[in-house]
Amino acid sequence: MPELTLVEAVNLALAHELARDPEVVLLGQDIGKAGGVFRATDGLWQRFGAERVIDTPLAESTIVGVSVGMAAQGMRPVAEIQFMGFIFPAFNQIATAVARMRNRTRGRITLPLVIRMPFGGGIHAPEHHSESTEALLAHLPGLKVVIPSTPARAYGLLLAAIRDPDPVIFLEPKRIYRQQREYVEDDGEAYPLEACFVEREGSDVTLVSWGAMMKETREAAERLAQDGISCEVIDVVTVAPLDVATLVESVQKTGRCVVVQEAPRSGGVASEIAAELAEKAILSLIAPIERVTGYDTIMPYPRTEHRYMPTVSRIVEAVQRVMEFH
């Protein structure tokens, strides 16, 4: 088994579940014969047929609404939205049905469905192909919002998402779709959906991020280690509902926290993390929690998107500030 990229690991997990469970069906635009615009479903139509890997009309509300109906019959639809920026025609379905059906019917109808989509900037794509609006989804009670940052996590978390009894939004950081290769065993082992990954232990400061920004966060931790600053690095993975306990435990140890998020600054997941830590770990904190984020603006188009994206140096500077705070 060769080493896989993140998007290849997504493909592997989809193939595994299609083979394991006849109720699993993929739906989306251009996902069939063409294998999807990022090749996430490459070869699956050929292998599993047009009734398991379905090309839909160009209508996101159709994709999600139809998934709701199928899931209500006990099928396990895995819907693909081509880019996160095109979720909005389906937002009505997500907010008024996907997130609510279990609650609305007091558990009589449940929706074991997954909505996958690539998200995030830095790939020089046109408008609506670069945003990070995970907070819009994370804000809806009834949804789980999961974001892998390595090939192995993409595989294990996508298995878990498909097997979960509730709807899961699965956000794929496309900037790192092909950036890292890793050995991924096709063992069908799901990862837990409700846990953060503490991927580097440290004692001075807790660095928290998710998705593509994990790349910059890891690099910052490396760079800071050379200056003798020990960072604990946490990949949040499930931005809703948050694994608050792991975050609190880490901050109780380090006393400092920097949260890195690509999305705009205000009202995002980083704000929620900071609020939880302020409530639950205030006495452990020896410096203010810092957020390194995108700006509160529309994601600039490709010529200037670099001005928006958080960088390794911005993270390093923030860590230096919390280290120097007294």
Next chain:
Amino acid sequence: MATAARGGRKARPAGTGGELVARFEVRYLRFLDERGEWVAEPPAELLDPELQLRNYRDMLLLRRFDHKVLMLHRTGRMGTYPGTMGQEAVGVGMARPLTERDVLVPYYRSATDLYVRGAALHEILLYWMGDERGSDFKAPHMKHDFPIPICIGSQLPQAAGVATAIKLRGEQGRAVLTAVGDGGTSQGDFYETLNVAGAWNLPLVIVINNNRWALTEPTCAQTACQTLAQKAVAGGFEGIQVDGNDIFAVQAAVAAALDKARRGQGPTLIEALTYRLCAHTTIDNAARYVPKEELEAANAAEPLVRLRRWLQNQGILDDRLEAKLENEIKDEIEQEVELALNTPLPPPEAMFDYLYAELPEKLWPQRAEVIARERGTGDA
């Protein structure tokens, strides 16, 4: 005019008889065939040599422009770009009959109609190079025209909104022209627009660029309908199909529909049948999914050659004039490309300065930070 579709042709009756209460027909409009020969008599005003030479020149320019953009992309100087090759008659034919008082609400594959409308090539280039200023059309008569929308279908209810404003204000002689792809007709926004346009009898013309593909999906993956034009039936107004490779047919249909709208006689849906002779965008490889024979047939029916043949047969165009046009076109494209490539980046604060009429206090520190970072002081 041939009849392209009749209601009920495919549908099987579900019930047990009953009286026939409705019926529909869709007509197909075509004047000039692939060989450049008339199959029907076009409206006399379209036979004006100057007009058709102008149409030809613009179509040729857009064909050359498409190629130029592809080359720029290959050398890393251009972002993702949706080509218009093969669809020039749709864009040029639809934008030509617009008056300055009308409003254009384009879809995203629309360099053709935007150019004819008056957008400069460097504006179109800047937009697709990833510069917001490309949507700030400088031609004064484009003041109310909408920018390129990427979210498929979203422009349609907005176009209905512009038409509603025109209607509520009782403005005679103004209409709205909008466009959508064949794939875009699957969106709820498309059907909602048909509905409101019919219900309110809006001065709106919707052109469907049916180029047979929505990215990798053929039109039959979108709909069971025999024509897309017949979707107007559900809106309660007229839908017609035209040969989208025949500029005479496109222009005649759109001109008549705009006239009707300007007179307060309501909306029209026009399905222009053409073919995407290029890839979906500069980052797509259409050879992976477009059948070769289909592409060959489409190439034989393309819009530019037939207009050229007709102009030549009329003695309007000869080799000398063709060479002169090519030179003029080359110069214009080169100049506009230079202009776009040499446009400096906007200042960093531009990412804040167009968010609101007045920047809220909370955002001033962020604005200061991006300026400081750009200056390299990094002190924010």
